[in-house]
Amino acid sequence: MVQAVRGMVRQELTAAAITLFQANGYDRTTVDEIAEAAGVARRTFFRHFRTKEDAVFPDHDNCLRRVQEHLDAAGPDQPPFALMTSAGHLVLAMYADDPDLAVRRYRVTREVEPLREREITTTSRYQRVFAEYLRRRLRGRDQQRLLQEVAAATVVATHNFVLRQWLRDGGRGDPHTRLDAALRTVAEAFPGWLSTQAGAVPRKDSNDVLVLRVRPDTPLWRIAEEIEAAADR
Numbered sequence: 001m002v003q004a005v006r007g008m009v010r011q012e013l014t015a016a017a018i019t020l021f022q023a024n025g026y027d028r029t030t031v032d033e034i035a036e037a038a039g040v041a042r043r044t045f046f047r048h049f050r051t052k053e054d055a056v057f058p059d060h061d062n063c064l065r066r067v068q069e070h071l072d073a074a075g076p077d078q079p080p081f082a083l084m085t086s087a088g089h090l091v092l093a094m095y096a097d098d099p100d101l102a103v104r105r106y107r108v109t110r111e112v113e114p115l116r117e118r119e120i121t122t123t124s125r126y127q128r129v130f131a132e133y134l135r136r137r138l139r140g141r142d143q144q145r146l147l148q149e150v151a152a153a154t155v156v157a158t159h160n161f162v163l164r165q166w167l168r169d170g171g172r173g174d175p176h177t178r179l180d181a182a183l184r185t186v187a188e189a190f191p192g193w194l195s196t197q198a199g200a201v202p203r204k205d206s207n208d209v210l211v212l213r214v215r216p217d218t219p220l221w222r223i224a225e226e227i228e229a230a231a232d233r
Contacts (some may be wrong), residue, residue, distance in 0.1 A: 106167040130155055
């Protein structure tokens with residue numbers, strides 16, 4: 001019950017902030033005006049937000065925590081890409097649950113540079129969570145780690161692309177269906193280890209034969225490097 005009331009107050013403050021930003025401009029709007037428009041005291045505003053900038057955005061701290069818990073709870077047989085897809089839906093739900101507010105927020109954010117910069121910073125936090133999950137889940141050398149970073153960035157970029165298109169369309173239709181379709185397209189461009197059941201990078205077939213041509217005076221450390229490099233191909 002307390003959480004529900006807290007959520008309602010946050011939503012009222014956010015709606016009031018966006019309305020005032022649109023009517024009076026971001027720079028000319030004060031915290032006191034936002035609190036008054038929402039029908040709460042100034043100190044109540046600061047129980048929920050540190051700054052007027054914070055009031056514009058959804059509760060990303062809680063959402064990041066839910067995403068992290070979702071990834072941490074996954075079993076070793078769950079495909080990494082599918083798991084990141086379901087995590088992406090958790091983020092999307094913050095916007096899809098109130099399309100009208102999400103569209104108004106988007107329009108304000110596009111017009112105010114500090115808010116655009118804040119949005120970019122927030123996006124990087126989700127990418128970091130996904131990349132760290134893939135590093136924990138999948139073994140690999142530099143090449144695999146690069147692909148993991150690219151995969152994390154691509155999931156976030158795809159989510160943001162779908163979200164922006166949906167917001168530009170006025171919040172009409174089901175963004176979750178759009179996200180599924182977009183990520184299916186993206187998944188086809190990635191190596192098989194992101195969508196397999198295994199939790200590790202697939203190994204070469206045990207019957208594979210590795211042939212190296214080296215000079216007789218080649219040092220052992222160099223031969224070992226060549227073997228490792230060939231095994232990663």
